[in-house]
Amino acid sequence: MKRPKVWRQLAMCSLLLFLCTGCWDAAEIDDLAIVTAAGWDIQGSNVVTSVQVARPSELGSTSGGGSGGSTGTSQTFVLEQGVGVDPVSALEEARRKLSRRMILSHREVLVLGEDFARQQGVSTLLDEVVRDPQSRLRTDVLVAYHTNAEDILKLPYALNRMPARAIRGMEQTGTMPRVDAREFIADLTDDRDPYAVGIEPVETLSENEPQTFRLDHVAVFRRDKLVGWLENRQVEGLLWIEGEMRNLSTTVSVPGRGYVGLKLDTERSTVTPVLQRGRPEIRITVQATDDIIENGTSLDFNQQQAVEQVRAAAEQQIESDIKRTLDVLQHQYHADICGFGQKLYEHYPRLYQTQLKPNWDQVYENLPVDVQVNLQVRRSGLTVQSLK
Template sequence: MKNKWILLFSHFVIITFLTGCGSQKELTDIAIVTALGIDKDENGMYVGTFQIVNPTNVAGGLQGGSAGEGTAVTVYTATGKNIVDVSRRASIKVSRLLYYAHTNLVVVSEDIAREDGISNILDALDRDVQFRTTTNFAIARNAKAADILSIVTPIDKIPAKKAIENLKFSEKKWGGNIIVNVREIIEDLTTTGKEPVIPGYAAEGNLEAGKQLENLHYTSPKATIHAAGLGVFKGDKLINWVDEYDGIGIVWILDKVKEANITVDWKESKDAISYQVMRDNIKVSYELDDSIPNFSIYIRVKGDLGEVDAPININDRKIQAEIEKKLEKKIKEKIQFAIKLAQQNKTDIFGFGEKIYRSNPDTWKTLNQDWNDERFPEIKVKITVDASILRTGLKTNPFLFQMDQKQKK
């Protein structure tokens, strides 16, 4: 009996210390912001664009179609002196509390990225307890961030989801794009000897028509949004763009290539052979020559032949070896282009300086002050590529080769 009273008293004590859901927020009281766009108006004021989910129009219809009668998202704008001010002023237009815990994308206009920089925006996002630092970040290329977030998209009903999946798929399959989040950009800005690279996103077509629900009713939408290359930064400011075709060299040095497609010529036929990179390994090293760093990049690539538009016998090991040499030359050119571009823009987006700093901090002290402007543009980089063909596809030889052999009989 005594033990029963002790147990009962213990339960009572424990219950008194339990906390309730004092900070709970009902779904009917919040507006879920899936994406945030940041522009500037002619008066130099920040203009925030809030892409907010319409729950009744999303439920049951996330993948195309329409679950409700309206759009899956509603877009509101607010103007303020800074990012926090913009968010507060948005309460004038939105009847619910803006909720950023599910914000998956932040888009900043190209003008802000070039002229003002993005550090103050990142600071505001990093300080907000609701914002996740894993939120993806992009620059609106030749467009307003508001346009990117306002266009209604087919397949993926929520435009922010479409943009994110587009960047992810492009990074995985094409190789000329990357996807980055707020935390990664802050790390690049605060890491010694490393500058950021941020993906671009663009809108094309009739933008006003693209903001209407009718945009979903066309087999060819009036307006679309899509990945648009890589933004090269120096510090927190955008200084140049690299298109997807040339961006693969940057992505390769950053060791973020998952898959890629490389084409090479064969005799008079342009881009006759398509090579699908399936896996790669990259090693970046350096050595000092009288306190001058010389870098070496070694890339080992393995992949399959995806297309052969030339009458050649790909079972012939000599032919395969010749193809591999062409691939090595093509990949090397991509890497050289990326390095030359970065050196011309005087920005170490590859983190070469970081490697020196981490392994030899004393040497870095002598290079740090003028690394981007003087030292980095002058460094020599030796590039070695080892490409090999794993598989030639289902066909041992292209039918073009069989046709050529038939004509010779």
């Protein structure tokens, strides 16, 4: 058997060397400043940006009992700031203060200070998010409720090492909707007023970490500027309209009987524009199924009449929440965050472009809205009568 020539062996070894050259653009994690959240505030005529940079030891897996298994404290991240005439220059100033290369591709949360959102508007900031190759359009957009973004980004969360991950978890398991940069920008470009979830500091029982944060309220924008907030049951009204209601347990007052606790099982809503004698109207239909989880009345749910009383009371409460929300949006904030104009354009494009859009502010304020709620009570629990 012939042996391969020596030059062929050398050629094959040389080719294999090219496969062992390693990653030419590799970067050690200790050389990177990985931004997990960023915030913007207004200071006089300047913009202040705050970046939340994760400590490298906190980016590993929590398994195995290693150093990466700590819970969330203010020591798991570093907050750096920059000041500039616009968001880009402020971000660049913060970048210069860091001893490591700033990485924005892991930025999960954008927090807008309330004053920034009211005075500056968000168009310039979102323009940077769209154009920067490092940015992700799935970055969540939130507004600091009656405070600054800096005050929010300072706060830890006990169950998560990185606060940005805690915010993501709250959006997935809670009742508040998730609004990312892609959806926010799409609303602005589609002639629909956007909205975002509010985030606010709250007191804790811990002496080491006296404050943390929670998601509450909805920030209402008119075009690219904040104009007000939806609070309490107004938020629920918006969620019913948007079909975003989930994980909700609520208490319904049954007239003359007491209170019944309901847990939402499924929900679906439709927003349909119609023409009545040539004038536009909006019809909102909500369909939902609920389970009874608490009976604080003397009603016996073996009786269909008792179930019907609960169903009627729940339908009336949902309808009232929706109408209360629409009244604030149409007559106080004049903001079309439900996309009624968008729906009219989809169904009647010529009518919208020629007659409605030129005077949309007046049309929207006086736009009739009919609300229909159909709720089914599916289960009443393991017992039908109150334990009282």
